[in-house]
Amino acid sequence: MRIALFVTCFNDTLHPATGRAVVRVLERLGHTVDFPQEQTCCGQMHFNTGYRTDAMPLVRRFADTFAEYDAVVTPSASCAGMVRDNHPALAARYAPPALQQQVAELVPRVYEFTEFLTDVLDVTDVGAVFPHRVAYHPTCHSLRALRLGDRPYRLLSAVRGLDLLPLRDPEECCGFGGTFAMKNSDTSAAMLADKTADVITTVPDVLCAADNSCLLHIGGGLSRQGSKVRTLHLAEILAATEGDPR
Incomplete structure (x- = not known):
């Protein structure tokens, strides 16, 4: 292939x-x-x-x-x-x-x-090791356009050492939406505030998603609030072999 x-x-x-x-x-x-x-x-x-x-x-x-x-x-x-x-x-x-x-x-x-x-490829265990508390944010395109469903959760659940934490309202938009965040900044900021509050309440070490654009938006909101939660693309977690004794 x-x-x-x-x-x-x-x-x-x-x-x-x-x-x-x-x-x-x-x-x-x-x-x-x-x-x-x-x-x-x-x-x-x-x-x-x-x-x-x-x-x-x-x-x-x-x-x-x-x-x-x-x-x-x-x-x-x-x-x-x-x-x-x-x-x-x-x-x-x-x-x-x-x-x-x-x-x-x-x-x-x-x-x-x-x-x-x-x-x-019909795989969920890709040999990743990532011993951290992780929350997953299903971005609007992954959720509503592609309908990824539980695919990301299945992959994350197979990562060794990873503690997968559920967000309270995972399907709520973060407010990014490309130019939406610039053209409708007040609305976007309000949506972002709800999303960051959910993340902070969940207390993960890392928030991941299938879109870095949304992670950039959420990560900016978290950093401005002094949160220590990192944002990281799902692929980077699946590529990790942190602490793998092999």
Whole structure:
């Protein structure tokens, strides 16, 4: 199976360790991962702010870059949701038939990281060791767009030494929403306050999620309140072998 990492522009710029963690986990499971240098943004920023036609060159580039791969794996539920839900819709409206077909053939091979582990590789125990108290925040795209369900919980439950703590209101949005946090800052701040209060009450050492964008938002709120709770992408926990006697 030819596997490609779609790291996303957000992770590549701000959280490159997450992409490296995905590769470490997959290599630990015996797979080789390619990183196509031609990859860029999936167009989510353009799409969400109404610049639909400006997103089309990025849709075409994504389709061309990853066309030859059997699986495209990304550590971003929001970008996976963009590709799977919105690339076909954009292509149907603005693209010629050839690109429409290319997008339609590629989209079923695009996976969020936890989906790929559980649904394609059929594994939950990836050999991780992480002896800390951890809470998981299901981001809106992972929860409502991709419907990841219990996949992240199953993977975290198999991590040796990890104490998985439930949030009180896990399905509540953190208030990030990309440009929503800037255009509706008061509402976003109120939503963030509810989410950080839930995290602080749960008392984890680490809060994890499938989207670093939401973790950046929540982590900023936690740090401004003086909380010592760290935020860490789920992939980085699954890549960890901390304290493993082997």
